[in-house]
Amino acid sequence: MTLRISVFLVLACLASAPAFCDDMDSSAVARGKYVEELSDCSACHTASPKEPFAGGMPLTTPIGPIYPTNITPDPQFGIGQYTLKDFRRALKDGVAKDGHYLYPAMPYPSYARLTDQDVSDLYAYLMKSVAPVHKPSGETKLPFPFNLRWGLAIWNALFMPGDEFRPSNKHDPEWNRGAYLVQSAAHCGSCHTPRDPAYQQKAYDETSADFLSGGYLEHWYAPDLRGDMAEGLGRWSEDDIVSFLKTGHAKDDAAFGNMRQMVENSGQYFSDTDLHAIAHYLKSLSARAEASYYGPPPDPSSEMKTILSGTGRPGAGLYLSSCASCHGMTGAGQGFKAPALAGNPTVLAENPGSIISILLQGDTTAATKTGPPPQTMPGFSRFTDAQIADVLNFIRNSWGNGAPMVSARTVADVRAKVKEDPKTPAAVSAARAQKRPAAPAR
Ligand code: HEC
Ligand code: HEC
Ligand code: HEC
Structure with missing residues (x-):
């Protein structure tokens, strides 16, 4: 249907005045800009706000370490020589113009589900309205055997999901739009779905209960987005999910780490219709067996009094002296x-990677057009690994929370990963100062 319309438009364009073609171009560019916001190419491909996509x-x-390349229309260092066909192949098959295979750190297994219309609009946007930057990006130099890119052909043959997005006639159009966005452009699964040892996602759609059941990438744990009651979205309404993606706040929860960046760069620009479609789709995902538990106690403040009047619990003292002034005596x-x-849910997540990372680095809540003003959580890297484990075990097992214990060793592992990561909060804050031009009308 859309294909027929575009063929018609191209023919109409060729047969009529060039002004009409310009209009068609500019609407493709505006649509492509929105596809970029949905798919957040700039999250990875932009290091400096002054040089978007370079x-x-x-x-x-x-x-x-793998460097995202320059995708500005520069003919030498960017994708200036890419035809639409080349671009489609890079995005959907993971093969660059010169034939080399891309590492799946570029989420082409998700983008493989993009419609051809979205791919060509995105191409129009990058080629026509992004300034070329004549500069190479950082060079990826991996150790043997990972430097041999032909090995990725085998990876693709084994692990590429391969199927196009197919709407399901068992569900309504809103569900189908949500499924499309989550699985393809917004690539939520590339962070929120667990990966197997060869880095492939365990699932790419709702036909598997592993889909969006929680994933660990860099030192961030992206929690379960299924119907689970403790660490999932079982207690969230569709409106809660919409508000979280749009402003980084919902249900007294705040987005942080690379989810906060996702909200700032991408989620806040989604249309309300698309946000509702995503929430509608997520709320259809079943619950799994989970390791954590949440049951609010009848009187959380008397629970705190008992803890404090008794011999205390490890971490309780640290919580009182360093955290309670902001998070409250009852964690409310x-x-x-x-x-x-x-x-x-993130505090209750089985994998504590994200909450260890925020404790070490601190963070500032999302700066968005419609959300509240940003608030900062200080970092506590001066705490020892054992102290961080204690205070986390305390918050994970108080006020009705029940989550598996965190060991000092796990904290040490995450601390090492945080140290290696060049994307410090300071570097990321510089990048977030990037002011995007106004979103296209839609
Ligand atoms: C999660 C991070 C990430 C996101 C999001 C991402 N990319 Fe990439 N992309 C990469 C990395 C990393 C590479 C380099 C991979 C390699 O060297 O094998 C890459 C490579 C590419 C290339 C190959 C360029 C070349 O000639 O080497 C293209 C084209 C590309 N990306 C386009 C896009 C577009 C368009 C989007 C948004 C729809 C996007 N990418 C989103 C990480 C990302
Ligand atoms: C770059 C990785 C990344 C991408 C892409 C991403 N997320 Fe997240 N997400 C995270 C991390 C890490 C957290 C945990 C930190 C937090 O709670 O803010 C998170 C938290 C969340 C939460 C809060 C849930 C909770 O349990 O507290 C929701 C809801 C969410 N993500 C939805 C989405 C949706 C929907 C998408 C796709 C449209 C998406 N995310 C894409 C990394 C990501
Ligand atoms: C000055 C106020 C302040 C203090 C002190 C503080 N926090 Fe926070 N905390 C915040 C803010 C603000 C956020 C949200 C940060 C964001 O979203 O980027 C947050 C986020 C968190 C989160 C992530 C929860 C989520 O889903 O957003 C955890 C876990 C956390 N704090 C634990 C602690 C612990 C443990 C301490 C004490 C060692 C502590 N905080 C001290 C203000 C504070």
Whole structure:
């Protein structure tokens, strides 16, 4: 249907005045800009706000750092020589113009599900409205055997999901739009779905219960987005999900780490219709067996009094002296000023990677067009590994929270990964100062 319309438009364009073709171009560019916002190419491909898309900061992967390349229309260092066909192949098959295979740190297994219309609009946007930057990006140098890119042909043959997005006639159009966005452009699964040892996602759509069941990438753990009651979205409404993606706040929870960046760079620009479609789709995902538990106690403040009047618990003292002023005696937080820790799915997540990272580095809540003003959580890297484990075990097992214990060793592992990561909060804050031009009308 869309294909027929575009063929018609091209023919109409060729047969009529060039002014009409210009209009067609500019609407493709505007649509392509929105596809870029949905798919967040700039999250990886932009290191400096002054040079959008000129190449990004390296991604730390299990096999070493991988640099996102320059995708401005520069003919030498960017994608200036890419035809639409070349561009489609890079995006959907993971093969660059010169034939070399891309590492799946570039989320082509998700973009493989983009419609041809979205790919060509995105191409029009990058080629026509992004300034060429005549500069090479950082060079990826991986150790043997990972430097041999032909090995990725085998990876693709084994692990590429391969199927196009097919709407399901068992569901309504809103669900289908949500499924399309989550699986393809917005590539939520590339962070939120667990990966197998060869880095492939365990699932790419709702036909598997592993899909969006929580993933660990760099030192961030992207929690379960399925219907689970403790660490999933079982207690969230569709409106909560919409608000979180748009402003970084919902249910006294706040987006942080690379989810906060996702909200600032991408989520806040989604149309309300698309946000609702995503929430509608996520709410259809079933619950799994989970390791954590949440059952609010009848009186959390008397629980705190008992803890404090008795022999105490490891971490309780640290919590009182360093955290309670913001997060409250009963972990209830202070609305947008400091998130609640009681019942917070990320605090309850089986994998504590994200909460260890924020404790070490601190973070500032999302700066968005429609959300509340940013608030900062200080970093506590001066705490020892054992102290961080204690205070986290305390918040993970108080006020009705029940989550598996965190060991000092796990904290040490995450601390080492945080140290290696060049994307420090300071570097990221510089990049977020990037002012995007106004979003296209839609
Ligand atoms: C999660 C990070 C990430 C996101 C998001 C991402 N990319 Fe990439 N991309 C990479 C990395 C890393 C590479 C380099 C891979 C390699 O060297 O094998 C790459 C390579 C590419 C290339 C190959 C360029 C060349 O000639 O080497 C193109 C084209 C490209 N990306 C386009 C896009 C577009 C368009 C988007 C948004 C729809 C996008 N990327 C989103 C990480 C990302
Ligand atoms: C670059 C990686 C990344 C991408 C892409 C990403 N997320 Fe996240 N997400 C995270 C991390 C890490 C967290 C945990 C930190 C936090 O709670 O903010 C998170 C948290 C969340 C939360 C809060 C849930 C909770 O349990 O507290 C929601 C909801 C969410 N993501 C939805 C999405 C959706 C929907 C998409 C796709 C449209 C998406 N995310 C894409 C990394 C990502
Ligand atoms: C000055 C106020 C302040 C203090 C002190 C503080 N925090 Fe926070 N905390 C915040 C804010 C604000 C956020 C949200 C940060 C963001 O979203 O980027 C946050 C986020 C968190 C999160 C992530 C929760 C989520 O889903 O957003 C955890 C876990 C956390 N704090 C634990 C602690 C612990 C443990 C301490 C004490 C060692 C502490 N905080 C001290 C203000 C504070």
